[in-house]
Amino acid sequence: MSFNVWSRRRFLLGVATGTAALATGRLLADATSTTILEPVHGAVLNRRHGRQTDKGLEIEVLGVAPEDQAVIVNGQAAQRQGALYRAKVILAEHENEIVASSRGPRGHQEHRIKVIWDRNSRPRYRFSIDDNSFFLRDIAQHQYASLFDCWYLAMLRDLHKKYGTKFVLNIYYTTGDDFNLTQFPDRYKGEWADNADWLKLAFHAWADKPDRPYQHASPQQLAADFDRVAEQILRFAGEATYSPPTVIHWGMVLPASLSVLKERGVRVLSGYFTQIGGVWDVNYHLDPSRSAYLSRHDAWMDFESGIVFSRVDIVCNNTPVDQIVPTLAPLMDDPNTAEIMDIFTHEQYFWPFYQRYLPDHPQRLETAIRWLTEQGYEPVFYHEGFLGVPV
Structure with missing residues (x-):
């Protein structure tokens, strides 16, 4: 599945992915600000939400940003497809900050959230x-x-x-x-x-x-x-x-x-x-x-x-x-x-x-x-x- 199709499908199935609270028009129209959609601020994440490595939990960050701006997520360049972006980050602490930033004709934009890594989680x-x-x-x-x-x-x-x-x-x-x-x-x-x-x-x-x-x-x-x-x-x-x-x-x-x-x-x-x-x-x-x-x-x-x-x-x-x-x-x-x-x-x-x-x-x-x-x-x-x- 291409990134564009995958991303749009994931958003439209927002009830399952946690993005349903955000307005459809805001997401699928041209983005005017750099926003992290997933995970949400306050998310509690465990081994089921990513890939556990010796460095921590690798998860995917999904968001939107103006199409004419490159996006950096926790220091890594994000992949872009239209207004959508995604990037992989490593959660290494119990409490982790995720920062998505962009710079372009619209100037510098930034969105910060915090999530929890339930590192010792078990059923x-x-x-x-x-x-x-x-x-x-x-x-x-x-x-x-x-x-x-x-x-x-x-x-x-x-x-x-x-x-x-x-x-x-x-x-x-x-x-x-x-x-x-x-x-x-x-x-x-x-x-x-x-x-x-x-x-x-x-x-x-x-x-x-x-x-x-x-x-x-x-x-x-x-x-x-x-x-x-x-x-x-x-x-x-x-x-x-x-x-x-x-x-x-x-x-x-x-x-x-x-x-x-x-x-x-x-x-x-x-x-x-x-x-x-x-x-x-x-x-x-x-x-x-x-x-x-x-x-x-x-x-x-x-x-x-x-x-x-x-x-x-x-x-x-x-x-x-x-x-x-x-x-x-x-x-x-x-x-x-x-x-x-x-x-x-x-x-x-x-x-x-x-x-x-x-x-x-x-x-x-x-x-x-x-x-x-x-x-x-x-x-x-x-x-x-x-x-x-x-x-």
Whole structure:
């Protein structure tokens, strides 16, 4: 395929390549500025996106520039075909700058972006469970001899023993009625510590209701709720069990609240990055172009906040057992979604007293975990290293 045909086809299939957010007319008309189209600023790139060498990851940069100007990308002359250009660059660091510059009758032009090289990347999955409070109330009310006399934790431990799965349980301060975290005893602290290599607790919200509690809440309100939950986790479960959260209830916080989360150790935030009624939602208020990008990529780095945003690949309580594998399998065919699986569900659907109880909920989890294990994916915690791997 010629460069011209290849490039135009790649752009027109922008939904797959990440350039869909840019207007068609702007790209296919004569370019008036030097612009990098791929990769995008904040892209998280791994071995699937290029060729790994002893010098680093070799990737291709695609862009547009005025036809009468030569283009240099990170010191190398780019190939030109009309307004389009491409060049190969080596990513040698975790964080890399790509600079495309041109000089001609229009003067000097330059476009700079930064991307992440996930150099130690490997196929991996993380499992996060939201909306936890019922199991804590159950243990506190029954005063079990062991945490794992609670069937919910016993189920998770069985999955860990069978597949090595690691779980982060995102918890509420209160069930909203007769229980809050101050009522949970600290006598299980040693048992929490003994299982901290695979079981973590993290802040989720003050309570299940109201919905979307932090979508428009002040940073101060989020910080206050966060700190009270973290204080209790540390009191009754200890530092080894505590994890920074990766999901805030409903996946929505104000941009001004990102610094509050970063200060408290948050490095990753997961969301759906999906359109509901034509509006991007469960997306932490990211703009449409970044939300669209995340809807078809594993992750995107927000250099301004220092937080990586991750796309949830499956919500088990929303996915029948026979649809688990058909939902996950196609993701392996796309280099932009194949490397990291962000697996997700909600606690309440496990409990028979819940009005939307799912009797097969444990089977949904095991189906997803078993398939991922068979495909060679390893369990990780997102807060360790970069998205679960060493930097």
